[in-house]
Amino acid sequence: MKRVALITGGGSGIGAAAARRFAARGMRLVLVDRDEERGTAVADELGSRFVAADVGSLADNERAVRVAVAEFGRLDVVLLNAGVPGRCGLADFTELSYRDTMRTNVDGVVYGLCACLPQLRRQGGGSVVVTASLAGITGSPDLFYATSKHALIGLVRSAAPQLAADGVRINALCPGLVDTPIIAGYRSSLEKAGLRIADPAEAATAVETILADGVSGGVWVVQAGRPASLLPVPEVVPAGW
Numbered sequence: 001m002k003r004v005a006l007i008t009g010g011g012s013g014i015g016a017a018a019a020r021r022f023a024a025r026g027m028r029l030v031l032v033d034r035d036e037e038r039g040t041a042v043a044d045e046l047g048s049r050f051v052a053a054d055v056g057s058l059a060d061n062e063r064a065v066r067v068a069v070a071e072f073g074r075l076d077v078v079l080l081n082a083g084v085p086g087r088c089g090l091a092d093f094t095e096l097s098y099r100d101t102m103r104t105n106v107d108g109v110v111y112g113l114c115a116c117l118p119q120l121r122r123q124g125g126g127s128v129v130v131t132a133s134l135a136g137i138t139g140s141p142d143l144f145y146a147t148s149k150h151a152l153i154g155l156v157r158s159a160a161p162q163l164a165a166d167g168v169r170i171n172a173l174c175p176g177l178v179d180t181p182i183i184a185g186y187r188s189s190l191e192k193a194g195l196r197i198a199d200p201a202e203a204a205t206a207v208e209t210i211l212a213d214g215v216s217g218g219v220w221v222v223q224a225g226r227p228a229s230l231l232p233v234p235e236v237v238p239a240g241w
């Protein structure tokens, strides 16, 4: 039986690289993106199904899962990967810009998770990978982006034990810099600063590493030229225990 994956943000960058890798492994794919042109192009290249959707809408996420199940009968892997940079900071804060970042980066992942869970539970399990970021561990000058990505790590670590009984694993992928359109605006300054930028294929390899590992609740760092590594969980014993 061929495994089935749903990938949000599958029309570009890391999502498209993961899609190409999954397709090469013979998996069936549903690609979800709000960019119809790019999403359709990648789906056509891979013979996959494309769903035009905004991950910031719960109904859109539910529709994408329905399409996957109607088309392929099951769902094994869900890569909740669509994301945007911060639209404002503290100095130029507007409610609208702030909400725009949180809507895609946080709501989009929470809705994606809630939309796929009933199907994964029905099947007796599955694997969810959430694309967070190194900025979700270290902080970043793009502080609301970092805020949104920290939230995802909290979600993954907190959801993992609750989903274990259902056989659902959930892990966070935390890439450093990856060569995708999201960094295009400042790519040359990053290079001038001597920072190494990973190829999206390296992020796809990290996703495969996560899927092959039995861990849940893991936070996986992936940087240029290095294999994905599992971040140790800080040992903090609650007071009184």
Ligand SMILES: NC(=O)c1ccc[n+]([C@@H]2O[C@H](COP(=O)([O-])OP(=O)(O)OC[C@H]3O[C@@H](n4cnc5c(N)ncnc54)[C@H](O)[C@@H]3O)[C@@H](O)[C@H]2O)c1
Binding pocket: 008, 009, 010, 011, 012, 013, 014, 015, 032, 033, 034, 035, 038, 053, 054, 055, 056, 081, 082, 083, 084, 085, 104, 108, 131, 132, 133, 134, 174, 175, 176, 177, 178, 179, 180, 181, 182, 183
């Ligand atoms: N490129 C990097 O350096 C880097 C580093 C760390 C984390 N990330 C994260 O990786 C993920 C993928 O980003 P990427 O680098 O491939 O960028 P990208 O811009 O190439 O891809 C992001 C995709 O998400 C889609 N998208 C954005 N908002 C959406 C929405 N509301 N609904 C549906 N689709 C939406 C975009 O249309 C695009 O196709 C993001 O979550 C990003 O934050 C990227």
